[in-house]
Amino acid sequence: MAYRSWLPSLWGEKESVESSFGDLRKRIDSLFDDFDRGFPALAGSFAVRSNVSETDKEICITAELPGVEQKDIDVSISGNRIFIKGEKMSEKDEKKEDKGREFHRIERSSGSFQRAMTLPFEIDAGSVKADFKNGVLTVTIPKPAEAVKETRKIEVK
Numbered sequence: 150m151a152y153r154s155w156l157p158s159l160w161g162e163k164e165s166v167e168s169s170f171g172d173l174r175k176r177i178d179s180l181f182d183d184f185d186r187g188f189p190a191l192a193g194s195f196a197v198r199s200n201v202s203e204t205d206k207e208i209c210i211t212a213e214l215p216g217v218e219q220k221d222i223d224v225s226i227s228g229n230r231i232f233i234k235g236e237k238m239s240e241k242d243e244k245k246e247d248k249g250r251e252f253h254r255i256e257r258s259s260g261s262f263q264r265a266m267t268l269p270f271e272i273d274a275g276s277v278k279a280d281f282k283n284g285v286l287t288v289t290i291p292k293p294a295e296a297v298k299e300t301r302k303i304e305v306k
Contacts, residue, residue, distance in 0.1 A: 197233065197264045206297060208268060208290045215284040216259075222281060224288060226274040233264045233286065270296045 199212040212233055214222065222235040237259045270293055278289045 197262050199233075199264060201266070206292055208292065210266065210286075210288045210290070212264065212286045212288075213284065214262075214281075214286055217284065219281045222286060224277075224279045224286075226272045226277060229268050229271050231266050231268065231272060231277075231288065231290065233288070234262065236261045 197212050197214065199210055202209045202211075210231070210233075214235065214237070217235055217237045221238065222233070225232045225234070268290065272290055273293065276291045280287045280289075
């Protein structure tokens with residue numbers, strides 16, 4: 150790959166300043182795209198996208214795990230923390246498999262993942278339920294009686 154400055158040239162090189170700024174913008178946009186994906190190529194892992202919702206009686210965590218098999222998921226509890234760990238395996242290494250093929254962009258990732266969340270109460274591991282369907286992990290954590298009692302609605306006037 151040839152070296153190319155990220156900064157526009159102002160002293161008469163063949164490129165115009167406009168095209169150089171356009172190229173700089175594309176490179177910066179690409180950097181932010183990588184940041185949003187959690188730098189999968191750099192970390193050897195991928196970001197787990199999840200939602201956390203709550204009712205008066207429970208907390209529900211849903212995590213998107215596309216391409217992950219149920220046997221490769223580990224959900225564990227320690228005190229008031231819940232850990233979701235696992236690994237997304239690749240069926241084949243596309244770079245090695247396709248000799249002579251030049252890849253311009255690789256966005257699909259494989260590797261390990263881990264997500265830890267801290268809750269405001271001790272978790273009873275025996276009452277936690279986890280379900281995995283269509284690439285979505287749903288973990289339901291019942292709130293203890295003390296946490297339910299402490300919740301009060303405040304009237305807004």
